[in-house]
Amino acid sequence: MYFDNAATTPVLAEILEEAEAYLLGFANPSSKYNIGQSVKDKINQVRADVALLIGASNPENIIFTSGATESNNTAIKGFYEKWSELNHHYITTSVEHPSVLKTIENLATRGKIKATYLPPATVCDLEELNFQIAKKKATFLSVMMVNNETGQKFPIQEIGEMAAQHNCFFHVDATQGISKVKVNVEDLNIDALTFSGHKIFAPKGAGVLYLKDTLSIEPLLHGGGQERGLRCGTENVFAILAMGVAVRYILKYEDKINQHYKACKDYFISMLNQYNIPFHLNEKDAVNSILSIRFPFIKGDALMEFLDFKHNIMISTGSACGSNKKSNDNKTVLGAMGFSESEIRKTVRISFGVHTKMKDIKLLVLGIKNVFSLYGQYEYS
Amino acid sequence: MYFDNAATTPVLAEILEEAEAYLLGFANPSSKYNIGQSVKDKINQVRADVALLIGASNPENIIFTSGATESNNTAIKGFYEKWSELNHHYITTSVEHPSVLKTIENLATRGKIKATYLPPATVCDLEELNFQIAKKKATFLSVMMVNNETGQKFPIQEIGEMAAQHNCFFHVDATQGISKVKVNVEDLNIDALTFSGHKIFAPKGAGVLYLKDTLSIEPLLHGGGQERGLRCGTENVFAILAMGVAVRYILKYEDKINQHYKACKDYFISMLNQYNIPFHLNEKDAVNSILSIRFPFIKGDALMEFLDFKHNIMISTGSACGSNKKSNDNKTVLGAMGFSESEIRKTVRISFGVHTKMKDIKLLVLGIKNVFSLYGQYEYS
Amino acid sequence: MYSDKIIAHFTAPRNVGSLDDFDVEFELGNPACDDRVQVQLKLSKDGKTVEDIRYKAYGCATSLATASIFSSCIKEKSLDEIRGFREKYPELLGELEPKQMHCLDILKELFDKTLNLNQHVL
Amino acid sequence: MYSDKIIAHFTAPRNVGSLDDFDVEFELGNPACDDRVQVQLKLSKDGKTVEDIRYKAYGCATSLATASIFSSCIKEKSLDEIRGFREKYPELLGELEPKQMHCLDILKELFDKTLNLNQHVL
Ligand SMILES: Cc1ncc(COP(=O)(O)O)c(C=O)c1O
């Protein structure tokens, strides 16, 4: 049983069924013969569907990349490279995904830009944020739509208006937001929006970079002119077409998907209560699909491993991406939110997906109950 | 029938059969539970196999990317970024793939480096190349293993020795070389070697960057620490594992594959002669799988379209990547080799793959013969 | 990208070749894009009808199709009829993409050369 | 990453809980990584055998397994036997990865606290 949908989602059955067909339609979309051209048409259909999903009126503003990491790097570095003669000050939250944080840090430590990392509470305090943008004369503001470790939603609408007033480029990492939060890039005043296909039921290998103005950045990958020169390299046809299937699925079922997430969360919490299992939610204002939760009687690592070894249930501590980092490093998100070391050590992330079944959630709770009965006797504080 | 294997190859049947299994083993390789870890182990097995294929003694020097374009951009920009305080002079050939050429051009037009583009004849004239490297105090030399439009092989061994003597970083784009030319990066004195999975029978979405010294460059994509921080972003598990299947296939059958290419070329040429179809090969010292060929009686575009419309046979004019560029632009390779406008207009690229059958080659020649009988009467010069 | 008509004529051109016995011969070409057509016409005794036509061509798909369309259009037609076609020549090739437009010039020139027959009589 | 022995004890720990009637009680912990174990022992009348043991623990998987392995190792054993185990304690946990090594210290301390019984008699 899989409760780590924030790391990567299972692939939709529709995609698996078509996988071989997509892979056999292998032609290079830049080839001039008919099959090459029809592959190109199919890719452009996905572009139109993505535009619809995020409320972009012109599909040409959608660029396909290899994933959110590349999209984020392209937006962040590309904006600097395009306007490198300006004095840049980038403002972001201290809880961004590393593909935002480390990229901004990299520019900053190389002396190319100044950077400010604001704790989430400051970002949500709009007056304070406004003050910071004005004081730092920020050129670039990057705020994620939904945090990947806690599920916290950020007030993108208000921040977007503020960025527009200050004429500050506004980048939103929507990787954890798509399918969970309704997005309209134009209403939200977003200059660049990024996400990954594999977090929304498609396979790994394709991501999106929306740009309000494609001339606002310098491309990161130069070459054969694909994606109108904005992202060169032979298109990952299979991953893009598969992402198209996922996008159309979301367009059709978005409300149902979100009702399902809410049902999952409600059921999980009610079952924990029913079995008198003590727990604390780290974030109240989170999307329904991601729970950052701690159980006072067991360390998060140990709970994850117990459920994995004994019950074949997969949950996560922190985000998957964090696990490549040194152990102290992956606590930044909760640390930035003010949680203690001991609370952070107890925290696990449980994330639901469209494939999650109520009976799986019941087994998850029974697994936790098992841990509680074995280890719940220590007089925890 | 498909004769454009230099653009992208059909996917091996073994990969298609396993595609669903790979896609179902969807876990994020950075996840800490068992399945995530076993996915990571499988990726590392591919790393070891790639190392074996290219003669790298340490698999840790292999980095997986989204494709050759990203690998090339990473090597070229990453080397500059790492040593940006030096006075850089990059030397390359004027017939490189755009993912090398445009990337170097981009650095040069932005004033970051100086760059020299040498015609292929100059690069193959080792004395002249030696003189150029010394005179320009070159810091970076990029020479492709095999040209993608003509199949021309470059003398990588000799050039590698020269680069080493001059202490010049040596990058080799081996995208069209792998499976056709035996590669041993250590014997060849190569500092960085790049290629794409989809040109060697795997699906699009994975590429390789070999680095003799992983500290020699600054990474291009920052983020969650994947690929030991050298290429961040959730790994494209499916594309990497599929590339592993292709790499093992090549390790096993390399000699047979090359015998097959030779048989294809010999048969094709002998059939053209048998039917008295006039033709000229643009390059004599080419790999057997790529033919740059012109038929005096028809323009290349027209031949390509005729075969596509009438016989459902796919060949190419120039390389696929060129077709996104303005029409005059995609003649640089043959132009740089000294061919006239009129010769270039007549040129097509026919490229064989492991799936190519002799009977398909016969049908290709019959198709060309058909064109010859319809259009061969114009008194061409 | 190509209309069915262009594809049909390009992949199965009509009247390609040469005549043993012809009255008029001319060649035209577009040096910029290297398209060329050589035409031979056999006229009726009174000189008012094109009894037969053969041509040889070299060029892009559309220009090759243009020559074929032209040939089948004027074959066994009177000069008056041909003048009629000349007037509506832009319709003869069907829908064209921008990069195919230069073939309209070729077609027009083919008509013009045919209708100014005298200039080219051998 | 984990040996079978660690997994077996971690997922089904032996002797967890508390004793109504015990002779010795001690607690130990590693403040750096926040591992803690509370132990209760019931000794034989002559004080030379551990008749029963119960413990409660909090910590990483390996430290939880360590407490369980320790408990099943000393239960119903004489102090002499326990001293024997104490001598070869590094073998008791099986193969460990570097990040699990700190549990050897916990195990050693568990033995030491047990063998210095007198200090802890209530
Ligand atoms: C919020 C957020 N941004 C960016 C990423 C990076 O996505 P990817 O690894 O697909 O490049 C992730 C996931 O890893 C994420 O959760």
Ligand SMILES: Cc1ncc(COP(=O)(O)O)c(C=O)c1O
């Ligand atoms: C020689 C060469 N280098 C690089 C590339 C770029 O490969 P990709 O499009 O997979 O990034 C290609 C093919 O397009 C190529 O032929």
